[in-house]
Amino acid sequence: MDSAAHDAIPQEDFLETSGPNEAGLVTQRFFAFNTAITLQAFADERTCLAAFERVREDARRFERLFSRTLPHSDIARVNAAGGSAVEIAPDTAKLLECALAYCADSAGRFDITMGTAVQLWDLRRAVIPSQDALREAIGHVDWRGVRVWEDGGRHLAQINDPQAAIDVGGIAKGWIADSFTQTLIEEGLENFLINLGGNVVAHGEKPGGAPWNIGIRDPREEGAIIGALPIRNASTVTSGIYERCCEVDGKFYHHILSPETGMPVQTDVAGVTVVADRSIDAEGYSTTLLALGTAQGLAFARKHPAIRKAIFVTRDSNVIES
Structure with a gap:
């Protein structure tokens, strides 16, 4: 999972709450899974804070269960x-x-x-x-x-293989985001947004019936977007080869590895954004589509109804939608 830092504050201790603003939006930010998490909801402050507290408790528990590096997970x-x-x-x-x-x-x-x-x-x-x-x-x-x-x-x-090792980092955030969604619903929230390190869940809508507008990340440039999608009751996830990468002796390496070779997958895609009802679908399929490349990825997306939309950004800067 991607790392995020905050000046001079240990990540596990960082907690920032703001609102409600003029529109009634309550926002809370904290760190877990080595990434930044933002929760936003339109509801009374007491309901929001109680729900957000449950999410933070779930986050600590999931971290203790799913981490590959914590020895007792x-x-x-x-x-x-x-x-x-x-x-x-x-x-x-x-x-x-x-x-x-x-x-x-x-x-x-x-x-x-x-x-x-x-x-x-x-x-x-x-x-x-x-x-x-x-x-x-x-x-x-x-x-x-x-x-x-x-x-x-x-x-x-x-x-079965004593020398094999499981790593759920490529799918855990999607499963966790869906679990957070269920927790917030159980706590009485209807209109909320979850951003778990880029795994975005938009539930319900804004006051007046407007959808949430979710920026589609540009996988080639950190913090940049290539557009926005109006979303209700759905999740968006972007996988990109520039999220974690380096260049050594003039050769580019990225973090999405081929199970056949252990090397970075060869693909014509810089990144893929998937929109799905569930965040686990958005995350699981975004990595698969990136590995498949544009042509095979488009064919795969058309055969999988769980994928509402797939947006491919190619390495030569073309944008293609399924």
């Missing part, structure tokens, strides 16, 4: 189990089951067992792994070796 314990079954939380089981469904739907172009290859890369420090190391890591990539099941009320997970 469910994901870390499954990775360290040497092929043995591990009891996991119900939420972890739900996330893994959803993730495996996307692995199957993408014919393996999205694979949650890429952890062995992902951990070899450090694009922030321009660390590029050797081909020998990647070949060894890719030998342990196969989502079909992950099992998730329930036994007597206990949820269990297992990786």
Whole structure:
């Protein structure tokens, strides 16, 4: 998940609340999953703050369950189990089951067992792994070796290959954003916006019946947008090759890796924005479409009704909509 910093304030301690403004919008910002999260809602302040508090509590719990690096997380314990079954939380089981469904739907172009290859890369420090190391890591990539099941009320997970490693970073934010959505609805909010590090959920509408206008990120330039979409009850996610990247010896590297080679996927696409009813669909499909490239990606999008709209920005700056 992408990193975000805030001047001199530890991320886990940062909390900023503002509003209600003249339109009645209450806003709260905090950090979790190494990224910035913004919650906005049109409702009375007390209802908003109670709902936002529940979301923050959920965020801390999910971080403890899903992190690949926290040693006592469910994901870390499954990775360290040497092929043995591990009891996991119900939420972890739900996330893994959803993730495996996307692995199957993408014919393996999205694979949650890429952890062995992902951990070899450090694009922030321009660390590029050797081909020998990647070949060894890719030998342990196969989502079909992950099992998730329930036994007597206990949820269990297992990786058949003791040297394989799960990394849910490519889909967890979408699942979490959908969970946050359900929490806010349960707390009585109807008209709200969630921005979880670029995973945007727009629920309901603005006062007077206007839709939320969601900026479509330009994957080539941080902070820039290529347009805006009016959205009600939907999520938008942009995946781009320039989100995390580096150049070494004149060669460009990005963070979306091929399960076949462990190297960055070869694609004519700089980024893809997907609009879907659920944020997990928007996130899961955006990465798949980017890896497929424009022609195959457009064909894939047309065959998947969960994709409301897909906007491709090619590396030569063309914008193509499904």
